[in-house]
Amino acid sequence: MEYNFREIERKWQAYWKDHQIYKTIEDPNKPKYYVLDMFPYPSGAGLHVGHPLGYIASDIYSRYKRLKGFNVLHPMGFDAFGLPAEQYAIQTGQHPAITTKNNIARYRDQLDKIGFSYDWDREIRTCDPDYYHWTQWAFIQMFHHYYDNDLQKAQPISRLIEHFEKKGTENLHASSTHELSFTASDWKEMSEKQQQEILLNYRIAYLADTKVNWCPALGTVLANDEVSEGVSIRGGYPVEQRIMRQWCLRVSAYAQRLLDGLETIDWTDSLKETQRNWIGRSEGAEIRFSIKGRKETFEVFTTRADTIFGVTFMVLAPESELVKICTTPEQAIEVEKYLDNTKKRTERERLADRRVTGVFSGSYAIHPITGEEIPIWISDYVLAGYGTGAIMAVPAHDSRDYAFAKHFNLPIIPLIQGCDVSEESFDAKEGIMINSGFLNGLTIKEAIEATKKYITEKGIGRVKINYRLRDAIFSRQRYWGEPIPIYYKNGMPYTLSEEELPLELPEVDKFLPTEKGEPPLARAKNWKTKDGYPLEVCTMPGFAGSSAYYLRFMDPKNDKALVSPEANQYWRNVDLYLGGTEHATGHLIYSRFWNKFLFDLGIVCEDEPFKKLINQGMIQGRSNFVYRIKDTNTFVSYHLKDQYETTPIHVDVNMVSNDILDLEKFRNWNPEYKNAEFILEDGKYICGWAIEKMSKSMFNVVNPDDIVENYGADTLRLYEMFLGPLEQSKPWDTNGIDGVHRFIKKLWNLFYKNDELSVSEENPTAEELKVLHKTIKKISYDIENFSYNTAVSAFMICVNELFTLKCNKKAILEPLLILLAPFAPHISEELYHTLGNSDTVFNASFPQYDEEFLKENTVFYPVSFNGKVRFTLEMPTDASKEEVEKTALSHPQTLKYMEGKTPKKIIIVPGKIINIVF
RNA sequence: GCGGUUGUGGCGUAAUUGGUAGCCGCGCCAGACUUAGGAUCUGGUGCCGAAAGGCGUGGGGGUUCGAGUCCCUUCAGCCGCACCA
Numbered sequence A: 001m002e003y004n005f006r007e008i009e010r011k012w013q014a015y016w017k018d019h020q021i022y023k024t025i026e027d028p029n030k031p032k033y034y035v036l037d038m039f040p041y042p043s044g045a046g047l048h049v050g051h052p053l054g055y056i057a058s059d060i061y062s063r064y065k066r067l068k069g070f071n072v073l074h075p076m077g078f079d080a081f082g083l084p085a086e087q088y089a090i091q092t093g094q095h096p097a098i099t100t101k102n103n104i105a106r107y108r109d110q111l112d113k114i115g116f117s118y119d120w121d122r123e124i125r126t127c128d129p130d131y132y133h134w135t136q137w138a139f140i141q142m143f144h145h146y147y148d149n150d151l152q153k154a155q156p157i158s159r160l161i162e163h164f165e166k167k168g169t170e171n172l173h174a175s176s177t178h179e180l181s182f183t184a185s186d187w188k189e190m191s192e193k194q195q196q197e198i199l200l201n202y203r204i205a206y207l208a209d210t211k212v213n214w215c216p217a218l219g220t221v222l223a224n225d226e227v228s229e230g231v232s233i234r235g236g237y238p239v240e241q242r243i244m245r246q247w248c249l250r251v252s253a254y255a256q257r258l259l260d261g262l263e264t265i266d267w268t269d270s271l272k273e274t275q276r277n278w279i280g281r282s283e284g285a286e287i288r289f290s291i292k293g294r295k296e297t298f299e300v301f302t303t304r305a306d307t308i309f310g311v312t313f314m315v316l317a318p319e320s321e322l323v324k325i326c327t328t329p330e331q332a333i334e335v336e337k338y339l340d341n342t343k344k345r346t347e348r349e350r351l352a353d354r355r356v357t358g359v360f361s362g363s364y365a366i367h368p369i370t371g372e373e374i375p376i377w378i379s380d381y382v383l384a385g386y387g388t389g390a391i392m393a394v395p396a397h398d399s400r401d402y403a404f405a406k407h408f409n410l411p412i413i414p415l416i417q418g419c420d421v422s423e424e425s426f427d428a429k430e431g432i433m434i435n436s437g438f439l440n441g442l443t444i445k446e447a448i449e450a451t452k453k454y455i456t457e458k459g460i461g462r463v464k465i466n467y468r469l470r471d472a473i474f475s476r477q478r479y480w481g482e483p484i485p486i487y488y489k490n491g492m493p494y495t496l497s498e499e500e501l502p503l504e505l506p507e508v509d510k511f512l513p514t515e516k517g518e519p520p521l522a523r524a525k526n527w528k529t530k531d532g533y534p535l536e537v538c539t540m541p542g543f544a545g546s547s548a549y550y551l552r553f554m555d556p557k558n559d560k561a562l563v564s565p566e567a568n569q570y571w572r573n574v575d576l577y578l579g580g581t582e583h584a585t586g587h588l589i590y591s592r593f594w595n596k597f598l599f600d601l602g603i604v605c606e607d608e609p610f611k612k613l614i615n616q617g618m619i620q621g622r623s624n625f626v627y628r629i630k631d632t633n634t635f636v637s638y639h640l641k642d643q644y645e646t647t648p649i650h651v652d653v654n655m656v657s658n659d660i661l662d663l664e665k666f667r668n669w670n671p672e673y674k675n676a677e678f679i680l681e682d683g684k685y686i687c688g689w690a691i692e693k694m695s696k697s698m699f700n701v702v703n704p705d706d707i708v709e710n711y712g713a714d715t716l717r718l719y720e721m722f723l724g725p726l727e728q729s730k731p732w733d734t735n736g737i738d739g740v741h742r743f744i745k746k747l748w749n750l751f752y753k754n755d756e757l758s759v760s761e762e763n764p765t766a767e768e769l770k771v772l773h774k775t776i777k778k779i780s781y782d783i784e785n786f787s788y789n790t791a792v793s794a795f796m797i798c799v800n801e802l803f804t805l806k807c808n809k810k811a812i813l814e815p816l817l818i819l820l821a822p823f824a825p826h827i828s829e830e831l832y833h834t835l836g837n838s839d840t841v842f843n844a845s846f847p848q849y850d851e852e853f854l855k856e857n858t859v860f861y862p863v864s865f866n867g868k869v870r871f872t873l874e875m876p877t878d879a880s881k882e883e884v885e886k887t888a889l890s891h892p893q894t895l896k897y898m899e900g901k902t903p904k905k906i907i908i909v910p911g912k913i914i915n916i917v918f
Numbered sequence B: 001g002c003g004g005u006u007g008u009g010g011c012g013u014a015a016u017u018g019g020u021a022g023c024c025g026c027g028c029c030a031g032a033c034u035u036a037g038g039a040u041c042u043g044g045u046g047c048c049g050a051a052a053g054g055c056g057u058g059g060g061g062g063u064u065c066g067a068g069u070c071c072c073u074u075c076a077g078c079c080g081c082a083c084c085a
Helices: A005-018 A052-067 A083-092 A096-114 A129-143 A157-167 A184-189 A192-200 A251-264 A269-279 A305-310 A322-326 A329-344 A347-352 A399-408 A444-457 A542-546 A565-571 A587-600 A638-643 A663-669 A704-711 A713-722 A734-751 A766-784 A788-804 A810-820 A825-834 A881-890 A892-898
Strands: A032-037 A071-073 A145-148 A153-156 A205-215 A220-222 A240-249 A282-291 A297-302 A313-316 A359-366 A373-378 A390-393 A461-466 A486-489 A492-495 A574-579 A610-615 A619-629 A634-636 A646-651 A677-679 A688-692 A858-865 A868-876 A905-909 A913-917
Touching (some): A005 A704, A005 A825, A032 A052, A052 A071, A052 A574, A052 A766, A153 A157, A192 A205, A282 A305, A313 A399, A444 A461, A734 A810, A734 A825, A766 A810, A788 A810, A858 A881, A858 A892, A881 A905
Parallel strands (some): A313 A373
Antiparallel strands (some): A486 A492
8 A cells, every 4th residue: 555645644633523532631540731822913914834844742741641641631722813903804894703713724724724732612712792891800800910029929909008007108118119108097088089099009900100111113112022112013114202091910920930930940041031021020229319409319220339438420310300309590591491301212213323322410418428519410321211210320430431531521539449431331340449438348248248238337328129020001091902901980999790701802993092092982872881981992912812812711611700710720820831932031021921810819830830841943944046137137057157247136935946946937927027037057057055034025935835745744843843942043944854754655655565555463573563662762762852853863763774675464563553643643643543543543551662672792892002092893782891991902803993002091981982002 | 133043965964072084865877677767776976096195074273092073263154133322
């Protein structure tokens, strides 16, 4: 029989579906294992060959774990809300729900062809009301909680109100937007509206005026991780800063726990480092300065408290509230001018053009230790959003302060013994302090500690930890997202009751803002509560739906809760999570935050959602080029191109094979090339190539459907794994796929001789057993270590060796099929049944290797002289060191290489190597 | 600038963790079967050299009997962060 992959794959995919092989239920008798892929956003372009890489890897692991006796949860769903479908809707009028549904169908079809073991009964779509019910529910919980810094835990708002009623803000240690201070009686005298406004300052989901990234082209605000270098990541449209009243999530409250949690999880160092970076913890001191002639004081944050004696000026961010206070009438015009100028510059311009700019405020600060007067300046090199928006400038030891001081001719006082600050600042954190009063003679490290102690004791400052992590802005002025379950009464936000969920996305006539500039939901008819209060018109951002989806998979049909305690306690958290690095600072921070919040509420039993995480590398494209001779329609083959002046042109890789261009296809590709002429080499047109991103514009996109059609899903799966280490980026080159396909056919031919099934029941030989058990050992090790490329190579070696041995014994081939089943499920299932089994191969057990079969009688020693290997020596495995040495020294070859000299030293590593030094 | 990560044949890669560098494939070369080959099978294939032999894991240095692997130094690519005080 021929290996007919089309028929085999169709047959077993249907069988698995009909017999519900992948249906998963909680089974207390088996250990659980949860394998999750980062679910895709179903784009209109469909999957290319790079997308399934991680899915294949996780599928192999899932099937392996199952064969090892685990109850494996391996679900899949779709991150279905998002901008592209909405942009498409604006352009074409097609409802994003329809676009999304079609795209999902396409994705599903493509995924099905590859033969994954997903339990599709658990499929979730974030745009499904039954799903976003629980996204909205979580938001409501966040609204009704605040973060207690003492307990390091979310607490009900009712507890906060109690505190206010008893003590006002006294002894309150809660995360907040602004530091507030009021008494219990102040609180009681406030109106309902005032109280609500105060509470927003503490809620974990809160409404506040914040500086946002406004993207005019998309008509919405974007989160920090959705913006890069001043443009939106989706679409690349310019983004500007604006102050707007927005929903935010108090992620910053969890900064320390997000940081600490990294120690407990098995992620790569680079990813943890990226998150640490993003959280940006810095330990320092907050020091208070008074303003000469005024009662107001202000604080600055510094990590270099040791440099306090080197402060020669202060700098305020232009947006700082202190600017008003510090500006003297004499300087008012100058300051006004400067503020106007900075306002006109966008964030991008400020970053691109690092000119030193600033203006003197007219006021002086009083140095808290020396009592000296220090001029207060205003400059946009100080960021309003970090620390207190004001700094103490130490030009001798900070390059930014140095540049500023040089430009405005301000004094520079060196503080480190022997440092030279005539040309640049000395930023290094090493040396002995000078010019620093009581700090003189201390090392920097000692001086930092001494200063902290001093300012704390004298009450002029305190030790402070700052985080770069900002609260997440949660409003999007868009249509295609989860409605926020909020209504407004008296201008203040209130949540809908849980019974009113899900708040379904309403129909609108157009997916555009209203004439008044309100978001699209403002177009909806009757967008108000039954009592007539207006509902929130913003929707949630893209990361909302993906923040807790891994929990929903545990219990996807539950209409009473996000996840039942029973399901959650069984599945706990994700054991293995696979996905790309692009989510390092977005999804992977937000979902950890979301999970920790639910953990505080006792909804989930694990503090961290993803125990182990692997980032699969990107599959790059391999582009092909033709070379057109300038101003002609003639194309010259690669090796001849240097004889002409040519322009390289991308050609579709699908009409190139082994870098040889199909001329006929090329001519028909584009009318422009209809009459193209070619200068060939050896009768062929050879294309040039380059490794680039896989994208439509490079014409290097390879569709998995085509590969499945031509080679089968098993070949695709094996080849994707064979390309190289999972985590590494590597180019896709369809040319190499034949090798893997040949391997599968060779495996097939172990079973079939001249189209006849030929499998023997005979007992295997020692040699055959050795081949099998060597392979079992290697495959087990490789799967555990996600080294799938070497596993595929081990399979090839195994089949090559069995082929040489002409082995067709069932006792060898059957375990081999079980080993291979996670990688190539279809052919394994087919041949497993061919051997007479009636149950699926995935109900078998993974073979165990037996060291007994791997024992060798003899070992080949490489014999080297002064480190150079000259020949090998076969010795019995159990030969003693002395025997080996004796045999080696008396070997005729040894005499030749010794050139009559006496050995100085003989190194023998049993079973490994012999080295003779002379 | 800071941090992470990777440098091995023409290409993708491997190396039991300090012990024969180049496994497994692609490509290429030769041969077989073929009307044919972008099919299949067999053999060869790191570089230089006719061979003996020499050289060889980005470069330089070191430790060691022995280094792709450890240490120092340097270069290059990729990724992340970046006026974060």
